Amino acid sequence: MFKKILIANRGEIACRVAATARRLGIRTVAVYSDADAQAKHVRACDEAVHIGAPAPRESYLLAQRVLEAARATGAEAVHPGYGFLSENEGFARACAEAGIAFIGPPASAIAAMGSKAAAKALMEKAGVPLVPGYHGDRQEPDFLKAQADRIGYPVLIKASAGGGGKGMRLVASGEEFEAALASCKREAAASFGDDHVLVERYVTRPRHIEIQVFGDSLGGYVYLFERDCSVQRRHQKVLEEAPAPGMTPERRAEMGEAAVAAARAVGYVGAGTVEFIAEQDGRFYFMEMNTRLQVEHPVTEAITGHDLVEWQLRVAAGQPLPARQEQLRIHGHAIEARLCAENPEAQFLPATGRLRVFRTPAAAAEFQVAPVRIDAGVREGDEISPYYDSMIAKLIVWGEDRAQALARLDAALAETHIVGLHTNTAFLRRVVASRSFAGADLDTALIExxxxxxxxQAGLPLQAALAGLAARLLGEEAGAETADPWSRRGGWRLHGVARRRLEVLDGSGQRHVAGLHYLHDGSHRLELGEDRRALLVRPLGPDRYDVTLGDERWQLAVYRHGETYAVFAPQGSASLQWVDPIAHAGEAGHDAGRLTAPMPGKLIALHVAPGQAVTKGQPLAVMEAMKMEHAIAAPADGVVDEVLYRVGDQLAEGAELLRLKAA
Known part of the structure; x- marks a missing residue:
């Protein structure tokens, strides 16, 4: 076994590998960029080496710097994690030439499966069923459109070297093809350095099912069953589960054996995932092979009881696979939810900002098989930057069956409190509770x-959120009191009662005015319009309160940052902003005609110029953030008055990109 390895990645996967290596007595080396000097993965490792600027092209994608760090620290092997250099044929070959073990497949296997087009040709020869499409080398736009016309719409354009939904476009008609192809090629080139694409028929109501395979250098191969990854947004996974609902033992064996045959055909070593697109009737087609560990590997660990990172380390050290096929069994059901910094209500735009609050379920284990598990590469107080993927953490649950796993996941999501930026946590709870997901009626269009x-959808009711805000205020007042009678905040009056005016904005920006009354007997009443109810507050600990409002009772967690109050309950969450009318007077009316950047990123295309007339919904510009393209459209008819940035400029969130005036 290795004595020291370098982890050529960041975030939760680097922390995950470090945790397993520590358990095996292996020392670890982290690499980091200027943006990651204080990151969690740096602290998780025994040593750390700086490799460059925040942008991945200037740090994590610089293979030579990573290898220099490995040599300088005496690392015997490099674990690439996923993303960055994990599926880079040249990096795997450079490691081998340097005498450093690459904890992954040989370069030849990466080359064979790294191109979607080449992999499909290989699978076709092996007799694995393929979706009808064009997987060749010709890339002229007219030729590719002719192929799409021949296949029949809708079609998918996919980056040949792609993954994670990047460089992928669904095209419904021939009129859309040219623009979709150009956008797809730009995104593919930016993400993978290769704009080669393939075109395939779009399967109606497809399920995305993948098989976890493993090979060793001694010729041993196994499959560790399947994962259903059908729930996706923008072709990126949202929820993954194992085993796949409705999978028969016969179909599982058929798909597993096909996946092993694919791995064997390229002399595969290590962890890999063979991905299939499946019809509702069970027919399946080879889609691609990911020559690395997958983000969703914890659900496989949960149902098999095996640590797949440990398997990777042992196989890379020349040891045989830890188990034979007949020894592998499925135990229970597991589901993984990806907690991301994004705004589902704004077409899942990535979000950036500081994790002012990041609280996870108290019973959650970290980086190990457990009924509730959290894999996170960030801590409370860390910054989510625009340079890397938007995933904050992975929440994994296990149950004796799917029903128990669903219940555990909803409860765990309810106990996950993130404040400081937009996240998809509440959205995930709604997906889990939806009729389709709860009933296992799965396909890649489930979200739509x-x-x-x-x-x-509304979150926590306004009255509950206001009760939480009032509970926090009362708690802060009680904490400020001393023996000095002048410090008392109870609001006692000789005649009448004290009333505190609470003017707030809810999450949709709607304004509400409530009153908090301090009664003579020390109790309180909360009023919102004609709704007047007694308010009882019992502190449960830091930021937590047992709150009764009339006949309703909640256990609330309330976090305050400045004028913003985030309120969490098992029933949902809400955010309220306390408004000071004097402090905010005169702020309205200054944004008319402005178009601002919805997130930090680079301006990669401008479709308009000053003086040009535009119509509502017309694309004006394209920004790139977190490896994805985002089109910015005109909010109304008008004329472009001024363009304030040029293509290639880096924009901060909220930066004014251009100005429109009425036509």
Whole structure:
């Protein structure tokens, strides 16, 4: 076994590898950029080496700097994690030439499976069923459109070297093809340095099912069953589970054996995932092979009881696979939810900012098999930057069956409190509770199909949120009191009662005015319009309160930052902003005609110029953030008055990009 390894990655996967290595007595070396000097993964390792600027192209994607760090620290092996250099054929080869073990497949296997087009050709020869499409080398736009016309719409354009939904576009008609192809190629080139694409027929109501495979250098191969990753947004996974609902033993064996055959065909070593697109009737087609560990590997660990990172380390050290196929069993059901910094109500735009609060379920274990597990590469107080992926953490639950796993996941999500930026936590709870997901009616369009119950939904009722805000205020007042009678905050009056005016904005920006009354007997009353109810507050600990409002009772967690109050309960969450009318007087009316950047990123395309007339919904510009493209459209008809940035400029969130005036 290795004595020291370098982890050529960041975030939760670097922390995950470090945790397993520590358990095996292996020392670890972290690499970090200027943005990551104080990151969690740096503290998790025994040593750390600085490798460059925040942008991945200037740090984590610089293979030579990573290898220099490995040599300088005496690391015997490099674990690439996922993303960055994990599926880079040249990096795997450079490691081998330097005498440093690459904890992954040989370069030849990465080359064979790294190109979607080449991999599909290989699978076709092996007899694995493929979705109808064009997987060749010709890339002229007219030729590719002709292929799409031949296949029949809708089609998918996919980056040949891609993954994670990047460089992928669904095209419904021939009129859309040219623009979708250009956008897809730009995104593919930016993400993978290769704009080669393939075109495939879009399967209606497809399920995304993948098989975890493992090979060793002694010729041993196994599959560790399947994962269903059908719930996706923007072609990126949201929830993953194992085993796949409705999977028969016969179909599981058929898919598993096909995946092993694919791995064997390229002399695969280490952890890999063979991904299939499946029809509702069970027919399946090879999609691609990811030649690395997957983000969703914890659900496989949960149902098998095996640490897949430990398997990677042992296999890379030349040891045989820790188990044979006949020794592997499925125990229970596991689901993983990806907690991301993004705004689902704004088409999942990535969000940046500081994690002012990051609280996870008290019973959650970290980086190990458990009924509730949290894998996070960040801590409370850390900054989510625009340079890397938007995932904050992975929440994994296990149950004896799917019903128990669903209940545990909802409870764990309710106990996950994140404040400081937009996240998808509440959205995940709605997905888990939706009819389709709860009933295992799965396909990649589930989110769109359930749109009515997933978007535009109210969170915690306003009265409960106001009660939480009042509880926090009362708690702060009690904490400020001393023996000095002048410090008392009870609001006692000789005649009448004290009333505190609470003017707040809810999450939708709607203004509400409530009154908190301090009664003579020391009790309180909360009024909102004609709703007047007694308020009883019992502190439960830091930031936590047992609150009764009339006949309703909640256990609330309330976090305050400045004028913003975030209120969490098992029933949902809400955010209220306490308004000071004097402090904020005169702030309205200054944003008319402005178009601002919805997130930090680079301006990669401008479609308009000053003086040009535009119509509502017309694309004006394209920004790139967190490796994804985001189109910015005109909010109304008008004329472009001024453009304030040029293509290639880096924009901060909220930066004024251009100005429109009425036509």
């Amino acid at each position: 199909r359930e749109r009515a119950v997933l978007f535009g």
